[in-house]
Amino acid sequence: MDTDAQLSERDRSPEPAEGEEQGSRSARISGDSPDEPAERAAGRSERLSFAAVGQWLTGGGPLRRAGLLLTACMIFLLLVSSYLVQPFLIPSRSMENTFQVGDRVLVNKLAYRFGGEPRRGDVVVFDGTDSFIQGRPPENPVAALVREGASAVGLMRPAETDYIKRVVGVGGDRVRCCDQRGRLEVNGRPVIEDYLHPGDTPSEVPFDIVVPEGKLWVMGDHRSDSRDSRDHLGEPGGGTVPVDRVIGRADWIGWPLGRMTSVKRPEAFARVPEPGQGPGHGGSPHG
Known part of the structure; x- marks a missing residue:
């Protein structure tokens, strides 16, 4: 009986073994959870949202920046005049x-x-x-x-x-x-x-x-x-x-x-x- 041939055949199997030991050994060693891809996606989405807000605040040309600066100044003045x-x-x-x-x-x-x-x-x-x-x-x-x-x-x-x-x-x-x-x-x-x-x-x-x-x-x-x-x-x-x-x-x-x-x-x-x-x-x- 060609044992080496059988082991080689078994090692090439694309399907993981079932039971408690199923799953990739690298996944078991690293401790990755099934939810981690979703968490990474949420993090990327949040970073993209901040980036979009930053781009909106800094982009749009000088008129938008001037308008935002004027609005910020008005809000500051209103707060000062209301309380100080x-x-x-x-x-x-x-x-x-x-x-x-x-x-x-x-x-x-x-x-x-x-x-x-x-x-x-x-x-x-x-x-x-x-x-x-x-x-x-x-x-x-x-x-x-x-x-x-x-x-x-x-x-x-x-x-x-x-x-x-x-x-x-x-x-x-x-x-x-x-x-x-x-x-x-x-x-x-x-x-x-x-x-x-x-x-x-x-x-x-x-x-x-x-x-x-x-x-x-x-x-x-x-x-x-x-x-x-x-x-x-x-x-x-x-x-x-x-x-x-x-x-x-x-x-x-x-x-x-x-x-x-x-x-x-x-x-x-x-x-x-x-x-x-x-x-x-x-x-x-x-x-």
Whole structure:
């Protein structure tokens, strides 16, 4: 019997042996699983997807790249203006000469976010809904979306409900105008307001009010051309603005370049005593 011939014949068989030992010896040694080709295919597909996205982002010519860059810049600016610093276009003369019409003021949205509160002399941007404006005025949704996006980067005037004024009194303060020399008083202390528009008096309308806790008494620097807390004394809220409606503090003028500067708190209120401590704080205030 030709054993070698039989072994040679068996070795040339193309069919693997059945049973536990079936399959290629190289497959058993390497430990490959039947699912590995599918995993490799999935990996290749993922790499191809990333490559396609990368090619789409970098390809398409200069116009597509410019459009993508512009979109990325707009998204970045919107995020910054929503949470950090928002440009605010000055729409009126009510804050002259501190701000001029057309100035872009940079509003610090973090100024009061971590426990701080507005102080006397701060210039703040706030939502005047239900204090300066009773109810939100109607607006076309598409126009509102365009305006919000453009105003967020300082290209359009803000919403009709947004105001910029100077804080004159905080919760508990008694604000009165005027003393015998025509000066504004806060907690019985006269305030020398050197930031007023030249030729303006502190107020042509007399008033005497104690600011409720959690509220602000605000006035424009151009007193003869400003609709502020004085104009809303007889309305709900008595002309005061809730602290939680403050959007942020105006800390810088960012545009035009010739007017770039920081906005500092004036020294006018440095000697004002705390509520209840001033010589003229007592008595019954009136509007």
